Amino acid sequence: MTNRPIYKTKQREILLQYMKENTGRHITAAQVCDYVRAQGTSIGQATVYRQLERMVDEGILSKYMIDANTPACFEYVGENGHADAEACFHCKCEKCGKLIHMHCEELETIAEHVRKEHGFAIDPLRTVFYGICSDCAGGTQ
Amino acid sequence: MTNRPIYKTKQREILLQYMKENTGRHITAAQVCDYVRAQGTSIGQATVYRQLERMVDEGILSKYMIDANTPACFEYVGENGHADAEACFHCKCEKCGKLIHMHCEELETIAEHVRKEHGFAIDPLRTVFYGICSDCAGGTQ
DNA sequence: TTGCGTGCAAAGGTTTTGCATGGCA
DNA sequence: TGCCATGCAAAACCTTTGCACGCAA
Numbered sequence: 001m002t003n004r005p006i007y008k009t010k011q012r013e014i015l016l017q018y019m020k021e022n023t024g025r026h027i028t029a030a031q032v033c034d035y036v037r038a039q040g041t042s043i044g045q046a047t048v049y050r051q052l053e054r055m056v057d058e059g060i061l062s063k064y065m066i067d068a069n070t071p072a073c074f075e076y077v078g079e080n081g082h083a084d085a086e087a088c089f090h091c092k093c094e095k096c097g098k099l100i101h102m103h104c105e106e107l108e109t110i111a112e113h114v115r116k117e118h119g120f121a122i123d124p125l126r127t128v129f130y131g132i133c134s135d136c137a138g139g140t141q
Numbered sequence: 142m143t144n145r146p147i148y149k150t151k152q153r154e155i156l157l158q159y160m161k162e163n164t165g166r167h168i169t170a171a172q173v174c175d176y177v178r179a180q181g182t183s184i185g186q187a188t189v190y191r192q193l194e195r196m197v198d199e200g201i202l203s204k205y206m207i208d209a210n211t212p213a214c215f216e217y218v219g220e221n222g223h224a225d226a227e228a229c230f231h232c233k234c235e236k237c238g239k240l241i242h243m244h245c246e247e248l249e250t251i252a253e254h255v256r257k258e259h260g261f262a263i264d265p266l267r268t269v270f271y272g273i274c275s276d277c278a279g280g281t282q
Numbered sequence: 283t284t285g286c287g288t289g290c291a292a293a294g295g296t297t298t299t300g301c302a303t304g305g306c307a
Numbered sequence: 308t309g310c311c312a313t314g315c316a317a318a319a320c321c322t323t324t325g326c327a328c329g330c331a332a
Contacts, residue, residue, distance in 0.1 A: 009288080050288085065208060069298085119274065129261070132261070133261055137260070149306075151305090191312080210323080211296095
């Protein structure tokens with residue numbers, strides 16, 4: 001990761017607090033901008049993007065690319081690093097667009113297997129499973 | 142999926158053949174355009190995008206969103222549907238950017254597990270594992 | 283005081299869309 | 308003949324970048 005000094009600016013504090021308050025939710029850069037604007041405070045969008053990206057570098061946030069032409073979204077995963085999100089994968093339903101958190105220890109076994117057998121260390125924070133959720137599978141189609 | 146009639150146009154045939162010839166490779170829309178231009182033939186980029194997207198719908202191609210600001214890429218998976226690509230997942234190295242095909246039956250077990258226990262039917266064709274490949278893990282870092 | 287962070291505006295690149303024309307069925 | 312596919316160009320979209328100024332350390 002990077003080893004720049006971390007400046008404690010007003011903007012960074014606002015963003016950090018907002019992301020922390022929304023732990024477990026997926027927030028886009030645009031949503032952050034809207035929130036900030038609604039607060040009366042104003043932060044340039046360039047700053048929003050730069051700070052979010054930096055926090056991803058620092059391991060405070062994780063970033064998901066869900067789809068093409070869908071803005072990237074960010075999620076707070078704690079200032080103590082990735083530790084407590086280790087067992088959390090994400091599933092994205094291709095039908096309804098829902099994004100599901102999946103906590104499952106079996107999946108850690110999988111990650112283990114892939115690392116040992118295939119020499120690939122999966123990053124659960126960035127990986128998204130695409131497929132069809134139960135609602136959509138059972139219902140309409 | 143969609144049930145439109147499939148018109149057999151010259152453009153579609155060219156695209157289809159090119160994608161088929163490149164089975165196992167990941168092709169971007171831009172690459173397709175370049176190829177077409179190099180052939181002397183000319184296909185509007187709008188058509189390229191529209192046809193590729195349609196073939197994804199039909200199950201002939203699959204589409205991967207590797208990263209933000211990286212063009213989407215397409216891969217031929219056969220006209221007989223998803224069948225023969227069932228056991229193939231993809232891994233994207235976050236460090237060197239490599240895209241790796243991973244054939245593994247154990248992963249099918251996983252998909253099974255997720256479907257049974259979590260009610261989510263994973264689509265292997267769209268799912269990409271992010272992480273660090275063996276080269277990058279062992280070497281530079 | 284130094285250098286990083288910020289803000290604004292503009293650029294960048296990929297993908298989509300509108301509309302008239304051409305071609306398949 | 309009817310309808311879909313095509314092509315061109317322009318638009319839309321998210322994200323990044325350049326540069327001058329402000330602020331944290």
